[in-house]
Amino acid sequence: MKIFLFRSMIGIFFGAFLAVVFTNLYVISHDHIMLDGTLFLKNSLGSIFCGWFFTVSSLYFENPNLRLYQQTALHFVTVILLYFILAFGIGWVPFNMASFSFAIASFLGFYVVFWTSFYLYFKRQMKKLNEELEML
Structure with missing residues (x-):
């Protein structure tokens, strides 16, 4: 439960940070003096929720009872469903x-790149640890 709460806080804060960064970039690049408060609230809450479910859903990969393909499938289905419900509901993706x-193509591309990057990183870490264990 501690890990879930910690990841929840990290995701919420990261989502809020991204909302502020993108809002500031929008204001700077478009020379706006005022923002639509309702639109800002809707987009920032969407960003916060998105940050939360992306960080919490990675807990699938820490379940030792599941194989990697099961973890990946559960994670993928969870994030794609939640993201597109959110994206259509808020208006990030026109219907x-x-x-x-x-x-969908962008999401799949990013998912494959991030999954492969994490897989290769952890595989390299495992190889280093095994080499160090053999030296003992």
Whole structure:
């Protein structure tokens, strides 16, 4: 439970940080003096929720009772469902076939890159640890 709460806080804070950064970039690049408060609230809450479920859903990978393909499948299904429900609900992705197709392709591309990067990183860490254990 401690890990869940810690990851929840990290995700919430990271999502809030990204919301502020993107809002500031938007204000700077568009020379706006005022923002729509309702729109800011909706987007920042969406960013916070998105940060939360992306960090908490990685707990699947710490369950030793599941194989890697099961962990990956559960994580993928969880994040894609929650993300697209959120993205359509808030309006980050317009509700039409072209936007949906582009969003799915982008999501899959990013997911594959991040999953592969983490896999290779942890595989390299495991190799280093095994080499150090053999030297003992």
